[in-house]
Amino acid sequence: MKMGLMLSCKETSELIIKKDTEELKFYDRMRLMMHLSMCKFCSLFEKQNNFINSNIKALDDKVVKEFEPGSKEKILQNIKNN
Amino acid sequence: MKVTKQVQMPDQTKTDSERVSELFKSHADYLFNFAITRVNDTHIAEDLVQDTFMAALRNIKNFESRSKESTWLTAILKNKIIDYYRKKVRQYHKESIDDLRSVEDYFDEDGKWNKSDRPQKWHINYNENIEQKEFYDILNNCLNRLNELQRIAFTMKHFDDIKSEDICKELKITSSNYWVIIHRAKLQLRKCMEVKWVNN
Numbered sequence: 581m582k583m584g585l586m587l588s589c590k591e592t593s594e595l596i597i598k599k600d601t602e603e604l605k606f607y608d609r610m611r612l613m614m615h616l617s618m619c620k621f622c623s624l625f626e627k628q629n630n631f632i633n634s635n636i637k638a639l640d641d642k643v644v645k646e647f648e649p650g651s652k653e654k655i656l657q658n659i660k661n662n
Numbered sequence: 663m664k665v666t667k668q669v670q671m672p673d674q675t676k677t678d679s680e681r682v683s684e685l686f687k688s689h690a691d692y693l694f695n696f697a698i699t700r701v702n703d704t705h706i707a708e709d710l711v712q713d714t715f716m717a718a719l720r721n722i723k724n725f726e727s728r729s730k731e732s733t734w735l736t737a738i739l740k741n742k743i744i745d746y747y748r749k750k751v752r753q754y755h756k757e758s759i760d761d762l763r764s765v766e767d768y769f770d771e772d773g774k775w776n777k778s779d780r781p782q783k784w785h786i787n788y789n790e791n792i793e794q795k796e797f798y799d800i801l802n803n804c805l806n807r808l809n810e811l812q813r814i815a816f817t818m819k820h821f822d823d824i825k826s827e828d829i830c831k832e833l834k835i836t837s838s839n840y841w842v843i844i845h846r847a848k849l850q851l852r853k854c855m856e857v858k859w860v861n862n
Contacts, residue, residue, distance in 0.1 A: 588774065589773055589774050590768075590773035590774075593768075593849065597841070597848055598841070601825075621780045622775075624781035624782070624783065624784075625781045627788045628856070629848055630788070634791070635791065635797075637821065638791070638798065639699060639801060639805075639821075640695070640696070640821065642798035643798050643799065643802045644695060645694070645704070645707075647708060648705075648708065652686075652690060655690070655708070655711065655712045655715065656687075658712065659682050659683050659686060659716070660679055662679060
C-alpha cells in the first residue's frame with residue numbers, strides 16, 4: 581500500500597479493517613492514531629466497526645430460524661431408509 | 663415382594679440408523695441454525711444438515727462416544743459449509759473478482775469520505791452488548807444484503823474465526839482480493855446499520 585505520511589480517510593479505513601484481525605506495523609499504527617485524532621468521521625467509523633464486530637457473534641444465538649414444515653420428517657425418513 | 667428393576671441395555675442393540683435418528687432429534691435444530699446463519703438459504707441449510715446426518719450414518723462406527731456428539735456433528739457440517747462456499751466462489755469468474763470495485767464508492771478522489779457516506783454519530787453506548795432481538799434481526803438483514811463473496815468472507819472471519827490466510831486458501835482467492843472484499847463488506851454493513859437501526 582502506497583501511503584504518504586498523512587493518511588487519507590480511505591487509507592485510514594483500510595488500516596482500521598486490517599487492525600481488526602492483524603497487528604499493524606509500528607509506522608501504520610502511528611499514522612492511524614494521528615489521523616484518528618484529527619478526523620471525527622474516521623473515529624466514528626472505528627467505534628462503529630468495533631461495535632459491529634463485537635456483537636456479530638451473538639447472531640448465532642439470537643436469530644432463530646426453523647426448518648420448513650415437513651422437512652425434518654423427510655430427513656428423518658431418509659436416515660431410516662439407509 | 664419381589665421388585666423387578668428394569669435394566670438399561672447399552673446402545674449395542676440399536677441399529678446405526680436408529681442411533682443417528684436419535685442424534686437427529688437432539689441436534690438438528692441447532693445444526694440448522696448454525697447453517698442458516700452462514701448460508702442464508704433455507705433449502706440449502708436443510709440440504710447441508712441432511713448431508714451431515716448422512717455422513718454421520720456412514721461414519722457412526724468411527725465415532726467415539728467419549729467426544730461430544732454436537733462437536734462431532736458440527737465439525738462435519740462445517741466442512742460441508744466450506745465445500746459450499748468453495749462452490750459459490752468458483753461461480754464467480756476470476757475476472758469479476760479482480761474487477762470488484764474497491765471502496766471508491768464511499769470516498770472521493772482525494773480519499774475523503776463522500777458527504778452522504780460520512781459516519782454519523784450513533785447515540786449509543788458502544789461498549790454495550792445488545793440484547794434486543796430487533797437489533798439482531800436488522801443486523802442479519804444487513805448481512806444478507808452483502809454480495810455472496812462478501813458474505814462468505816465476512817462469515818468465515820467473524821463467525822468461525824478463520825485466519826485470513828486460510829480463508830484465501832480455502833476460497834482460492836488472493837490476499838488483495840480478500841481485503842477488498844472484507845473492506846467493502848464492512849463499509850456496507852456499517853452504513854446499513856446506520857440507516858436501518860440507528861436512524862429508526
